[in-house]
Structure formats: structure tokens, C-alpha cells
Amino acid sequence: MQSVNGKSAASITLTAADVNAMPTSGGAFTGDFSLNGSAGAYRQWSLDVAGVKRWTFQKDDVAEPGDGSGSNFRVSSRNDDGTFRSTLIYGDRGTGQVAIGTTIPLGNARSTTAGAIAVKDVSTDPAAASGGAYFYSKSGKAFVRQGDGTVLQLDSLTAGPKNTWTPQALGFQAWSVDPASVAAPTLGRAVTIGRTYYAGIYITEPTTVGKVVVLAAGWAGSATIPAARFFTGIYNEAGARVAHSGTTALSNVEAAGQTSGTPTSVKNSHAGAVAFPLSTAVTLQPGRYWASWQMSAGQATDLYYFHVQNESGTNPSIFNLLPTAFVRNAYIEGLSGVPTSINKANMLVNHDQMIMALAV
Known part of the structure; x- marks a missing residue:
């Protein structure tokens, strides 16, 4: 063989571009790419250290019954030896629910967190949002701003008497x-x-x-x-x-x-x-x-x-x-x-x- 892809020499060296491959040093895709496979099996790509997995982005192995569910999304951490450690983010394909720190959403909640949720202070109160509400922290105190503009400071709320006349x-x-x-x-x-x-x-x-x-x-x-x-x-x-x-x-x-x-x-x-x-x-x-x-x-x-x-x-x-x-x-x-x-x-x-x- 005297030439390959227009190159000829006693010793032929090919680059990744010569064979339309992605170089190991990195590059950019100009279109979509997929990790194709059958349902009921994991499909993933990972971020590694010295060839050992640290983070994985996965489609899980839950079967697809044909109703739009199964094949859910996961972002998982790995131990030093690359074995599974925990799932940080879970997305249910069928319901659209998202969970953090667990793979079991709570009831029909759109978002579930396993553990406490911390909110950092904002410098200014958020503007009223019609049809929704904001939960936020200011000066270390928790507030809820309702869609009508009413602001509730949670540490000031008191449980009033029940079944009695109030203003x-x-x-x-x-x-x-x-x-x-x-x-x-x-x-x-x-x-x-x-x-x-x-x-x-x-x-x-x-x-x-x-x-x-x-x-x-x-x-x-x-x-x-x-x-x-x-x-x-x-x-x-x-x-x-x-x-x-x-x-x-x-x-x-x-x-x-x-x-x-x-x-x-x-x-x-x-x-x-x-x-x-x-x-x-x-x-x-x-x-x-x-x-x-x-x-x-x-x-x-x-x-x-x-x-x-x-x-x-x-x-x-x-x-x-x-x-x-x-x-x-x-x-x-x-x-x-x-x-x-x-x-x-x-x-x-x-x-x-x-x-x-x-x-x-």
C-alpha cells in the first residue's frame, strides 16, 4: 500500500480528521449524536479520572411498556473505584417528575428533594407573578410572595383559633x-x-x-x-x-x-x-x-x-x-x-x- 486518503510515504500517519473521527483531545460535534440501544438496558456516557468513572449520565434499564414510560434519566456519582455511589438527579420520562437525591418522586409532585432545601438570600424581593408564587430568603428569613403581590413572612405566621369568628x-x-x-x-x-x-x-x-x-x-x-x-x-x-x-x-x-x-x-x-x-x-x-x-x-x-x-x-x-x-x-x-x-x-x-x- 503506497497511499491512504491521498497520503503516501514509507511510514503513513493518519489524524482523526483523516478518517472523520473525534480526536481524544476533544472537539466539537456539528450535529446530533446518539447512544443507541434496546430498551431495558442502561445507556450512558461518563466523566472519568485516570480511566475510572466519576459521573455518569444515563438512560436507566426500566422497561418501556409502550405507554410513554420507562427509560428514565439519571445523573449519578461514582466511588473512587468507579462503582455506583448515588443518584443525584432523576427524571421520570412518563410523568415528567424530577427528583433530587432519590429515584422515587413524592406523590404527584413535579419536584421532590430527599433532604432539606436551602435558599440563599436575595437582594430584592421578586416581582409578583400571576398564577404562581415565589419562595425566597431575605436577611435570613423565609418569605412567600403570592401571585396577588401579598408577601408572607413565614416566621410571623401564627396558628389562629379554629372554627371561630375572625376578621x-x-x-x-x-x-x-x-x-x-x-x-x-x-x-x-x-x-x-x-x-x-x-x-x-x-x-x-x-x-x-x-x-x-x-x-x-x-x-x-x-x-x-x-x-x-x-x-x-x-x-x-x-x-x-x-x-x-x-x-x-x-x-x-x-x-x-x-x-x-x-x-x-x-x-x-x-x-x-x-x-x-x-x-x-x-x-x-x-x-x-x-x-x-x-x-x-x-x-x-x-x-x-x-x-x-x-x-x-x-x-x-x-x-x-x-x-x-x-x-x-x-x-x-x-x-x-x-x-x-x-x-x-x-x-x-x-x-x-x-x-x-x-x-x-
Whole structure:
């Protein structure tokens, strides 16, 4: 033989390219390649050290019954002698389920992990995703951001009482007190024009709110009483405003007790919840807050409110044993609208306390 593939010499040396082979030093395929074989047998390629397997990418030996299942995917580690050590990633061809650290998916879960799952901190909260939710870590704490934008801090969630009335059971997000627990007087209390009322509300989990609600004993609505004007807001424990109804007083507020299904006698008396919208919804993080409410214009007899009857200089709302006192019910005179902050030292408690709630 004097020549091979156009080469001729006494001693002929061929490269991998001369015979269309992949060199052992590496190269690039420009098309698909396959490891073909029959079902029911492993097919694999590996990453080796000194000729001994360390990692294998496999089609396993599970038989194919003809329904799209079998021949599942595995990424496995190997011992120093090349024997099987563990399967790190498993993919079921039939169900599309993925498992880490096991080859047995849990129920119909799309993803299963055998062991704990760690989540590293993110620098910013993820954006809301319609139709889904994010689980993430920030400052070492676990959060869930739901598709509607609500953020739940998991260490703040508490298991509340079961089969009992909660604010959510009646359409609220939180309230200052369960009105059913209050021994209310026969008649409501007329408001004091220009007085800002505060009702303490305790938030135990991130909660999105867009309204401050007052329990009215009589309010016929702005259509009947057009001169009435209102301001509402929410303040944190430090006295800083976190939400408010705006710089212009509210002048279009629906009458109380007109919700569909309300008994006629209640509708006619205009008693019930009156919702005052905030200018922008806010998500309150766990902590103590005050809902604030002020009737800035109108007549005192335009609106009566149900109340905790306790008009005294020192009422039970001062009962606490915290490093910093938190008065659950109070009022401040002489404020214009909803200032950016309030001085807690100016709070007074010699009044009949207003019942408030927060709603979406």
C-alpha cells in the first residue's frame, strides 16, 4: 500500500480528521449524536479520572411498556473505584417528575428533594407573578410572595383559633376588637368634629390593606349629608404615617349598612361598616399600628359610632407591659388632616373608644 486518503510515504500517519473521527483531545460535534440501544438496558456516557468513572449520565434499564414510560434519566456519582455511589438527579420520562437525591418522586409532585432545601438570600424581593408564587430568603428569613403581590413572612405566621369568628370571616383583614365582644350602649356616640380617633391594630403577618373601616351606629351617606368630610390613615408604632386617604378630604362615602343581604331594619337605621379608602393600598409588616379617622367638616350628629363605653382619664387601653407603651385607643385634638407623623405624648384617652378595622 503506497497511499491512504491521498497520503503516501514509507511510514503513513493518519489524524482523526483523516478518517472523520473525534480526536481524544476533544472537539466539537456539528450535529446530533446518539447512544443507541434496546430498551431495558442502561445507556450512558461518563466523566472519568485516570480511566475510572466519576459521573455518569444515563438512560436507566426500566422497561418501556409502550405507554410513554420507562427509560428514565439519571445523573449519578461514582466511588473512587468507579462503582455506583448515588443518584443525584432523576427524571421520570412518563410523568415528567424530577427528583433530587432519590429515584422515587413524592406523590404527584413535579419536584421532590430527599433532604432539606436551602435558599440563599436575595437582594430584592421578586416581582409578583400571576398564577404562581415565589419562595425566597431575605436577611435570613423565609418569605412567600403570592401571585396577588401579598408577601408572607413565614416566621410571623401564627396558628389562629379554629372554627371561630375572625376578621377575615367577616370580610376584614384585621380589627381593633371583635365588636361582638363589646357591651355596646343602646345609642351610638356622636363624633367630635376635628378630633382624630386612633384604634390600635395588631398585625401578625404581612397584610395588604386599602381601606380603614369604622363601625357606625348611624351614617346616611354623603348623598344625604354632602357637607361631611373625612380623613383616614395608618400609623406605625413609632408614630410615622404609612398610609392615608390623601391630602384632600373624602367627600363621597357610602351610607352604612347597605351591603347586600343586610336586614331592612338595619339598612333603614344606617348602621354598620363604613369603609374609607386609602389613596394607595399598603402591605403592613408584622407589628403594632394605629388606624386613624377624622371627620373634618359637617355636624357632630351627622355620624354616630358604636363604641367601647369607657370615658375616663385612664381607661383599660393603657394596660400593657412592654418596653415601650402602646395605647390601644386614643385621640388627638387640633390635627389638620393626616400629618406625616404624630406625637404619641399628645394622645388622650378620656373618650368613648371607636371600633375600627382594616380591609382590602
